[in-house]
Structure formats: C-alpha cells, structure tokens
Amino acid sequence: MHLMELPREVLLGENLTGEVLNVARRLRLGRRALVLYGSTTMNIAGKDVEESLSREFDVKGVIIESASVAEVERTMKLASDFNADWMVAVGGGSIIDVAKLASYRLGIPFISFPTTASHDGIASANASIKGLGAKTSVKARPPIAVIADVQIIKIAPYRYLAAGVGDIISNLTAVKDWQLAHRIKGEYYSEYAASLSLMSAKMVIKNADIIRLGNEESVRKVVKGLISSGVAMSIAGSSRPASGAEHLFSHALDMLLEKPALHGEQVGVGTIIMAYLHGLRWERVKETLKKVGAPTNAYELEIEPEVVIKALTIAHTIRPERYTILGRDGLTWEAAEKAAKITGVI
Numbered sequence: 001m002h003l004m005e006l007p008r009e010v011l012l013g014e015n016l017t018g019e020v021l022n023v024a025r026r027l028r029l030g031r032r033a034l035v036l037y038g039s040t041t042m043n044i045a046g047k048d049v050e051e052s053l054s055r056e057f058d059v060k061g062v063i064i065e066s067a068s069v070a071e072v073e074r075t076m077k078l079a080s081d082f083n084a085d086w087m088v089a090v091g092g093g094s095i096i097d098v099a100k101l102a103s104y105r106l107g108i109p110f111i112s113f114p115t116t117a118s119h120d121g122i123a124s125a126n127a128s129i130k131g132l133g134a135k136t137s138v139k140a141r142p143p144i145a146v147i148a149d150v151q152i153i154k155i156a157p158y159r160y161l162a163a164g165v166g167d168i169i170s171n172l173t174a175v176k177d178w179q180l181a182h183r184i185k186g187e188y189y190s191e192y193a194a195s196l197s198l199m200s201a202k203m204v205i206k207n208a209d210i211i212r213l214g215n216e217e218s219v220r221k222v223v224k225g226l227i228s229s230g231v232a233m234s235i236a237g238s239s240r241p242a243s244g245a246e247h248l249f250s251h252a253l254d255m256l257l258e259k260p261a262l263h264g265e266q267v268g269v270g271t272i273i274m275a276y277l278h279g280l281r282w283e284r285v286k287e288t289l290k291k292v293g294a295p296t297n298a299y300e301l302e303i304e305p306e307v308v309i310k311a312l313t314i315a316h317t318i319r320p321e322r323y324t325i326l327g328r329d330g331l332t333w334e335a336a337e338k339a340a341k342i343t344g345v346i
C-alpha cells in the first residue's frame, strides 16, 4: 500500500498573513497553535500571523535560531508544554524544516508559510536538519497547508528565488536517473510523479526571462514549480522525482565545505554536469541558470575547482542505494575533471 500524503490546501496570493486563521478554521486544526519564525521573519510576517491567529486561538510565538536537532527538540518541548494542537512555520527553509520534523514527531499538523522560494522543502515531506547525522534530507510529513504570500517572498533577497530555479531545474536529471534505475535495477517508477516533476523544470526553462524580473509573477512561477516538485515527491513516496546525482553532488559539497552555497545554487550547477553525463542538452540548463542569475560554475559558487572535482568523485557514496548516472563506482578524478571542464563549471 502506498500512502500519498499531500497538502490539503495551497494558497498563493497577496496579503495572506490573515489567511492562516481561515485555513485553520476550515481544517478544524484545534484551538492551540505554536507560531514559529526567525528573528528576521518575525517582523516580516511572523508577528502579523501570530496577532491575527490570537483573535480566535490560543497562540504562542517561538523564535527559531537554526535548523538543528536542538531546535527541533526545543520546539517539541514547547509544543508539548503548551498542548499545541498544530504549528505554523513563518520563514525560510530553516524554520519550515524545524516545524516539519517537530510536528511530525509529535503527530500534529503544521502549516507552511514560506517567506523564501529557494527550494522545494516549502511543500515537501523532506526536512534537512543539522546534527541528525543524515547526509540528505529525512522523511517527515508534508504541510497540511501551504500559504505563499508572493509580496513577502518577493522581498527576500533575489538570490533565494534564483536558487529555487536551480532546485526545480534539477528535476531534469533527477528523473533521468530515476528512469535509468528503473530500467537497469527494476526500481519502482511513477510516470505520473516523473511527468509532474519534469513539467516544473520545463516551466522554469520556458519562463526564465519572466523569473529574472524578480516581480510577483516571477515568484508565482517559481513557487508553483516548487510546490509541484513537493507534490511529485509525495506521489512517488520519496525524493526520487527531484533528487538524483545532482543532489548527491550538492550533499557532497555540504560535507566538504564549512560554508557551502545555497542548496538550489549547488544542485543547479550539479544539473549542468549530470545533464552532460546523461548526454542531454546541458547548454540549455546552463543558459536558463544564467538567465535567472543563478551560479553556473565553481567561481560563481565561490567554491574551489578541486573541491568541485572531489565532490563529484565521492557523490555516489552519499546514498549508495539510489542508483544514478554515477553508477556504483562513481567518477574517476579524470572523468570528473573532464566533465567539469567541458561544461565550463571549472
């Protein structure tokens, strides 16, 4: 049996801080809510959501410092002590992931109120939490609702929106790896999840010129792509539709670097290389990322070329059970260097 858990409601629009109240009412989430935000997002939208909810619910606001195990555990304790029936995360991926894992472990629902559109964690079941020991994200539950206020997301540094494009375009090589694993290893493959995931990637390629404008329409297009990617992962029951060798490359960089680049920026560059290895038109990936102002090489990622090559040679070890174009043995140093040079990444 395959349980596909999806968000019950997705709201995309403007002036939505007051909508959390209506969603909570419609979904009968219960009277006691924890509102999570960061020190910056508190003043951008967190306090507004908290005040709006407090008209009808018993509410407690919590400032989250980082996406760490300690913050997940602190949030769980606060939620238990407060007898919270549900949570709402008002922030970027860090805040959303803490709420996602804490609520999952407590068995209560959470609403995702993203203030950045930098990766598909805004609507997915996956959470990236430091200190868990996992080199990849871990499976939790998707948000029961996603409320994306385009004006709020638009004021985030544009770099985050461009990174979101990187995380969506990575679906191209993620699906190619999934198809390869299905053919060679007989791995389960969902045509539906793959098509939805690929459609998101094709949409950002088609709309790159609009996205580059960084206006509300740009935000709508990227947010829809990120939500579709999250839904595709829920349909697949794993991150397969959105995470292949390009993500293994990014996770390897996260392991090698004290201060990596943004996830979407790293997977975008990884997609250029993996598209080349798959024999795809990698130039189209590079052109799209360039158009939206996302990094397309090591220099723009501010990562040394040797670290890029090293990451390519160890990427296959990150998740050995997930078969990709890297194969079981991974790339040799020479092959990695050649692929990175031919695609202009180094």
Ligand SMILES: NC(=O)C1=CN([C@@H]2O[C@H](COP(=O)(O)OP(=O)(O)OC[C@H]3O[C@@H](n4cnc5c(N)ncnc54)[C@H](OP(=O)(O)O)[C@@H]3O)[C@@H](O)[C@H]2O)C=CC1
Residues within 6 Å of the ligand: 037, 038, 039, 040, 041, 042, 044, 067, 091, 092, 093, 094, 095, 097, 115, 116, 117, 118, 119, 120, 121, 122, 124, 126, 127, 128, 129, 137, 152, 153, 154, 155, 156, 157, 160, 262, 263
């Ligand atoms: N679950 C998943 O599938 C994935 C999760 N991740 C994780 O997501 C996290 C990164 O998320 P990301 O959203 O990129 O960044 P963060 O959540 O780390 O936020 C980055 C900074 O931007 C600030 N900020 C957020 N929204 C706005 C806004 N609208 N205007 C101005 N500033 C804003 C934040 O404020 P404040 O300090 O208030 O939070 C923070 O200081 C990492 O922990 C990463 O591991 C990455 C990829 C996939």
Ligand SMILES: O=C(CO)COP(=O)(O)O
Residues within 6 Å of the ligand: 119, 120, 126, 136, 137, 138, 167, 239, 242, 243, 247, 248
């Ligand atoms: O980032 C993700 C999908 O875009 C999650 O992928 P992982 O399962 O590789 O952590």
Ligand SMILES: [Zn+2]
Residues within 6 Å of the ligand: 119, 120, 167, 242, 243, 247, 263, 267
């Ligand atoms: Zn990703």
